[in-house]
Amino acid sequence: MARMTAPVLALRDIRKTFGGVVAVEDFSLDIHPGEIVALVGDNGAGKSTLIKIISGVHPPTSGALTIDGADVTMSSATMARAHGIEVVYQDLALADRQSVYMNLFLGRERVRNRLGLLDRRAMIAETARLVEELDVRIPSPHAIIRDLSGGQRQGVAIARATHWARKLVLLDEPTAALGVAETARVEEIILGLKARRIGVLMISHSLDQVFRLADRICVLRRGRQIGVRRTAETDKNEIVAMITGVASGVE
Amino acid sequence: MSGTVQDTRRNPARRIDWQQHVVYLGFLAIFVFFAVVLRDTGFLTVRNLSNIVLQTAPVTIMAIGLVFVLSAGEIDLSVGSTVAVSALSAAVALNGWGLVPGVLAGLGAGLLIGAFNGALVAWLRLPSFLVTLATMGLFAGVARSLTDLRSIPVTNGAFTGFFGSGTLFGIPSLVLWTVAAVAFGHLAFRETRFGAHVLATGDNPRAALVSGIRVPRVRLAVLTLSGGLAGLAGLLYAGRLQAAKYTLGETDLMTVIAATIVGGTLLNGGKGSIVGALVGSLMMGMLNNGLILMGLSVSDQMIVRGFIILVAVALSLREKAS
Numbered sequence: 105m106a107r108m109t110a111p112v113l114a115l116r117d118i119r120k121t122f123g124g125v126v127a128v129e130d131f132s133l134d135i136h137p138g139e140i141v142a143l144v145g146d147n148g149a150g151k152s153t154l155i156k157i158i159s160g161v162h163p164p165t166s167g168a169l170t171i172d173g174a175d176v177t178m179s180s181a182t183m184a185r186a187h188g189i190e191v192v193y194q195d196l197a198l199a200d201r202q203s204v205y206m207n208l209f210l211g212r213e214r215v216r217n218r219l220g221l222l223d224r225r226a227m228i229a230e231t232a233r234l235v236e237e238l239d240v241r242i243p244s245p246h247a248i249i250r251d252l253s254g255g256q257r258q259g260v261a262i263a264r265a266t267h268w269a270r271k272l273v274l275l276d277e278p279t280a281a282l283g284v285a286e287t288a289r290v291e292e293i294i295l296g297l298k299a300r301r302i303g304v305l306m307i308s309h310s311l312d313q314v315f316r317l318a319d320r321i322c323v324l325r326r327g328r329q330i331g332v333r334r335t336a337e338t339d340k341n342e343i344v345a346m347i348t349g350v351a352s353g354v355e
Numbered sequence: 356m357s358g359t360v361q362d363t364r365r366n367p368a369r370r371i372d373w374q375q376h377v378v379y380l381g382f383l384a385i386f387v388f389f390a391v392v393l394r395d396t397g398f399l400t401v402r403n404l405s406n407i408v409l410q411t412a413p414v415t416i417m418a419i420g421l422v423f424v425l426s427a428g429e430i431d432l433s434v435g436s437t438v439a440v441s442a443l444s445a446a447v448a449l450n451g452w453g454l455v456p457g458v459l460a461g462l463g464a465g466l467l468i469g470a471f472n473g474a475l476v477a478w479l480r481l482p483s484f485l486v487t488l489a490t491m492g493l494f495a496g497v498a499r500s501l502t503d504l505r506s507i508p509v510t511n512g513a514f515t516g517f518f519g520s521g522t523l524f525g526i527p528s529l530v531l532w533t534v535a536a537v538a539f540g541h542l543a544f545r546e547t548r549f550g551a552h553v554l555a556t557g558d559n560p561r562a563a564l565v566s567g568i569r570v571p572r573v574r575l576a577v578l579t580l581s582g583g584l585a586g587l588a589g590l591l592y593a594g595r596l597q598a599a600k601y602t603l604g605e606t607d608l609m610t611v612i613a614a615t616i617v618g619g620t621l622l623n624g625g626k627g628s629i630v631g632a633l634v635g636s637l638m639m640g641m642l643n644n645g646l647i648l649m650g651l652s653v654s655d656q657m658i659v660r661g662f663i664i665l666v667a668v669a670l671s672l673r674e675k676a677s
Contacts, residue, residue: 182567197562199555201625210555211566213548220548 110173111136112271112303113158113189118167120153127153131167131329133322135272135303140294142314143307145324145347151307154324155274158305159191160184171271188270194277196261198249205231205245208264230267238263238293255286262293266302273297275306279313291317311340325349378618378631382638389645396648403644405527409595411640412529413438413588413604417611418618418632419540420581425615426544427577428557428624429483433472434585434611436494438604441465441589443498445514446507446599454513461593462586468494469582473575483578491608498601506600509593518594529591533633536584541629553577557624613664614639639663 111134118131128150135141143151156162158169160178169176171187178184181191198207205227206213214223214230231245240259242252249257258278265273278294279287294317297304308314314321315335323330323346330346344350389398397403417434424431445461472490476483509515521528544550555563556573564570585604593599616622617638618631642663646656 181565185567191565193565195561197559197565199558199562199625201558201621202554206551206555210562211552211568213551215548221546222548222551 111170112172113305114168114170114173115158116168116170118154118157118164118169120150120157120162121165126327128157128164128324128327131324133329133332135305137271137301137303138298139320140298140304140306140318142318142321143305143324144309144311144314144321144343145330148326149324149347150327151324152276153327155191155276155305155307158184158272159189159274185268189272189274190265190269191274192258192261192265192276192278194280196257198257198261200250201248203245204235204242204247204249204252204260207249207260208234208267210264212268234263234267235259238266238296239289240293241289253286255282255289258282258286258290259293262290262297266293266297266300269297269302272303272305275304275308277307277309280309287313311343314343315340323347378634378638381617382634382641385638385641385645389641389648393645393648398645398648403648407637407640407644408533409527409529410644411636412533412595413591414607414610414614414639415533415633415636416536416584416588416591417581417604417607418614418636419536419629420577420584421611421615422540422544422618422620422627422629422632423553423577424483424581425620425622426557426624426627427553427573428560429476429574429577430487430622431469431472431483431578431581431585432487432608433468433491433494434581434588435604435606435608436491436498437465437468437582437585438589438592438607439498439599439601440468440494440501441586442593442599442603443501443507443601445590445593446509447502449509449511449514450507454511454517457511457514458590461590462583465586465589466579466583469579469585470575472582473578476578477571477575483574487578495601495605502599502601504601506598509597509599515594515597518590519597520595529595532587532591536587537629537633544627544629549573549576554625554627557621557626559625609660609664610636610639610643613660617663 113135115131115133118128120128131154133141143154145151153162157164160181160183163177163179169178176187178187199210208231209227214226215221216223228245235242235245238259240256240263242256242260249260252260262278275294279290282290291313294304294306318335320332320334321338321343322332323343325347333342417438420434421431441461441464444464445457448460449457468490472483472487475481475486515521517528519528523531544553552563552568552573555566555568556570560570589603592603614635615632618628618633618635620627620632642660643656646659651659
């Protein structure tokens with residue numbers, strides 16, 4: 105397999121039904137290392153279902169999921185994580201009353217021995233390093249999540265995903281709840297993932313943001329994959345037409 | 356170390372963490388109050404003060420269990436009934452088969468009741484409030500029927516020494532049990548992965564789940580632990596009183612919850628303190644002792660205790676609103 109072009113994640117003919125309802129069908133997509141792919145579409149288009157399929161929450165009804173060229177069947181979020189896939193959920197999935205460093209290591213705490221004694225020093229040091237590296241501006245690794253601003257929380261959630269993701273980060277509306285300045289900060293952090301050769305698949309409702317960040321744009325409508333465009337080779341009019349299905353002549 | 360380096364700029368008012376200090380201030384205030392008011396009645400004697408510590412041992416041990424349970428976002432209302440069933444089981448087994456079977460029966464009964472609660476909460480996803488409300492009544496009934504409302508004498512000298520009136524190097528065994536339970540509880544709660552998972556589960560169960568924490572197992576574990584510690588409390592009651600009766604632990608529930616919450620543990624999970632629960636428990640014991648020495652009737656004592664609990668709950672819920 106070619107080294108530079110091997111996708112971290114390849115989806116082939118993914119189909120997902122809930123009862124008799126088709127949520128996603130005929131979905132195929134490759135994501136390469138260091139590539140940002142945006143998933144756009146109206147409400148109910150199947151974007152979140154797709155994220156859940158990739159993150160192991162809802163296994164697909166049919167279709168193949170390949171990670172680094174190997175077929176995998178993912179039946180739980182734990183398995184997805186073991187494969188190097190991390191998700192930043194819309195609600196961030198942070199424990200609000202705990203510290204930043206405990207959240208970064210939530211469920212994967214560093215311990216010193218078999219008894220499970222926490223290695224706080226190591227967790228704090230690693231958090232400080234990561235926060236510095238990603239330029240997430242929080243007062244301290246000890247800060248309690250509920251005392252942070254929305255942007256800071258988002259930064260913590262992305263930092264956590266970045267820290268653990270070896271291959272792919274899934275972002276569900278990463279800046280939906282943020283102001284302008286905070287959005288800019290979070291976008292910088294996302295671009296930082298690209299530099300680390302991590303693949304990124306993000307859902308966003310802001311086309312401006314999609315055009316700022318994404319290398320390719322994948323459009324979903326009512327569970328169907330309408331098309332994938334290189335950001336450099338398309339414009340907002342075409343994408344909007346694909347999302348709404350209003351303009352004629354779109355596949 | 357942790358929890359002190361925090362951003363105080365954003366909202367200074369919120370960062371004064373009253374729950375962490377209210378129990379120590381309250382403890383001091385009540386101590387000083389009684390020391391002054393009751394200076395002629397022997398409140399300040401070593402004998403009386405050590406009595407308070409000895410009498411609160413079972414409540415402290417139950418409160419340690421409740422810190423884990425509340426921090427995980429659950430509650431255990433059945434601790435009082437568990438104490439009675441455990442003490443009676445221990446007494447019957449002691450008289451029939453001796454020391455070790457007696458101890459195992461007492462602890463085993465507590466662990467089983469706790470595991471029963473935990474299984475219903477973890478796997479059937481029933482709310483712990485309702486489950487333990489039901490088992491509180493259920494096992495109170497079991498305790499009554501187990502011995503036909505009779506009191507069972509506990510005469511095994513080794514048992515009463517170990518769990519009651521005995522001493523080691525001059526230190527009463529009840530104090531040693533308290534210290535050991537607090538030390539182990541604090542270590543497990545603050546310094547282990549298990550403790551971190553308990554806090555995460557109570558703080559945000561969904562986040563805990565997607566982070567790979569086995570949330571049902573945590574819920575089972577905390578309720579089993581609470582049952583086991585209530586079992587130990589039952590042994591301590593049986594050892595100290597040299598008898599077991601269905602009334603043991605009957606009125607402890609309110610005291611245990613109050614001690615835990617005054618001690619800085621949140622009713623809705625994600626935050627707790629073992630040392631706080633110890634001080635809260637000693638405070639409740641001191642309050643009982645002082646109110647009796649002041650000559651208050653049982654009903655007046657209940658009223659005053661009820662007020663203290665109200666204040667504690669109010670302080671606990673204030674954080675939630677912010």
